[in-house]
Amino acid sequence: MNNGQEELLLLLQKAQNEFGYLSEESVAELAKSLALPISDIYGVATFYSFLSTKPLGRNVIRICKSMPCYLKNCQIIIDTVEKEIGIKPGETTPDGKFSFQLTNCIGACDKAPAMMINSDVYDDLTPGKISEILKACK
């Protein structure tokens, strides 16, 4: 068993939470301390959709686009968020406040449509609820 390998995903998650993304510096540091090649760490970091090697905004909005949310018209939620913060899925606002992504099933299908902002789940969404939720983001 390589202890460094076991720690890797845990440490990547920690760095992601702390800095909002995995910078080349933090990956290089991990490579050194865990004695793992940078390629391997980059391979793990790019496999998981909740890890990012590019800087993200302070608030990462993830709207679920999977079937149950799709059936409950998540498109209108996507359109509303787009209008409110002026960016498209995959983008980050210039002020670094929001990143906007579409995501696969988050397990809130009984209260679709749903989305996550950072680690909080917002469900039973209507276009009317969006602006208030976004206003509360710092």
Place this chain on the structure above:
Amino acid sequence: MPQKLIVLRNCGVINPKDITTYLDRDGFKAFKKAIDELTCEQVTEEIKASGLRGRGGAGFPCGLKWDLARKAQGDEKYVICNADEGEVGTFKDRYILERDPFTLIEAMAIAGYAIGAKKGYIYLRAEYHHLDLLTDAIKQTREKGFLEHFDINIREGAGSYVCGEETALMDSIEGKRGEARYKPPFPPSRGLWEKPTIINNVETLMNIPQIILNGAHWFNQIGTDQSKGTKVFSVSGDVKKPGVYELELGSRLKELVEDLALAEKVKMVQVGGATGKIIPYEMIDTPLAFESILGAGAVTVFDETRDIVDVVYRSMEFLAEESCGKCAPCREGTEVIVEILERFCRGEGLEEDIEVLQRLASAMMLSSLCGLGQAAPIPVIDSLQYFRSAYENRIQKN
């Protein structure tokens, strides 16, 4: 048929933040019975005799899995609870974890005793933030002295559907990319760090304490010939009452979808999430059991306004995004099928596409490395069988 609560018996009854409310509901009595009155072998025999099969989708006999791990040689062994519920339309494990973490912990402790493991892991999907509740429940259990010989660690996923596949899940716990491994070796002989390991779904484990307390015979009376006990379903989509329902195995799909979830004008139901079988309304009386249809319990209902080709296209798009990419048929096949279905959605299908879809589906089912690629074409095959004209109508003329 009304709901029958075995797995969900404590949900909404106990306080998930207070172990004493669990102890008042016979909590840890099964664990005490196992270690005081039964040998490890007797525990696995009891589970075998109960007929309990895995609730994560594959339906492997639970007792047999435990027995293989118990007999396997290894200085260390592991019990893993698969709480990576990522199947589209599934939320039953979330519902359970939020309301009754203690039954799960007790079941894992029993499993640890049965196979001779000192360490367990709960692999929790990143989207579920019950880490604090679970951590606290484990702490309370430890303080009561029930985890003296077996300890439980929580590992959080990082956003990957394929990590719900048991071999990918183990690679993820080992800190790697969550890619499928070939089998054999199977986890009970060589699993986590090559040590004997059992991996059970949350719901499978939730049955264990009641089986130990009431006996295999009691459990064996519930359900059908090859499907014992109950099943918890997550119902969503075009229904008035989406939610979590527990039914005796063998209950009809109609009871779940129309009588409990109050669906109307149903066109079809997808049972088992993105890789689930598609059941047209004419077959709504199909029993829910391993013998017919089951999966992990995701039941997505579509009414008459829905378009089957669009539904299958979206399922496939999801699977293409979540394929780990290790094996060629799944990595390339999902992408090609998405390309074809996307054209059908636009009304630009080609005459030969239907045959190509069938060939691709067959190759993927037969040769993919893991369950994702093997099951991915199911919606394609089912929809071509039951709704072929929907495809034919979108073949471009000229």
Place this chain on the structure above:
Amino acid sequence: MDEIIVTINGSQLRGSEGMTILEVAQENGIDIPTLCYKTELKPIGACRICVVEVEGSRTLVGSCHTPIAQGMVIHTHSPKVLETRKTIVELLLASHPDSCIICDKGNMCELRKIAADMEVALPPFKVRKRYYPIEDTSPYIVRDLSKCILCRRCVRSCSEIAEKNVFAVAYRGFKSKVVVDFDEPIDKEVCRDCDVCTRFCPTGALSKPREVGEEKKGEALFISG
């Protein structure tokens, strides 16, 4: 060592415990095509070209990693197996550039050879090609990832034989890619004179820079049919 008897294509054959189906087949002159498998490397079961039919099994199994078991009945060239292998080859060709004629490895390419052997012509479907710029800044190695079929022979040979761990697989699904460090063009000093990965690459994805006036390698490959 325990002797294990299996039936392959109707003949009873002997093997010993721990041997894979592929090893027994090869010992007995039965030809099963392989791509990601190499004797010198640990098997990974990624390409699925070597799948065979084992009676009683729901799916086909990878012969390079499945150990033989007493009494196993195996078919290496049944219609089901051949049809499946052919589809996998078509899938690999669909996202591969159609530049065999000008490709330096064209005559030695294992994908092309397997396609010719199995009489696979143009795939009956389309998929986007993976286009990546050619990496030719290193004096020792040229990398053209559009020709990569993700068999990981470079990743494994670099780690298991050269023990340099230059490569890893990054991203996932169709976007999977063999990367160096932070997905950078290969130009590493450790790659000087090593040549391990270039020898292991089955296609034209990895090669040594061609000297001026050097002939294209390998015998001309004639495709029948």
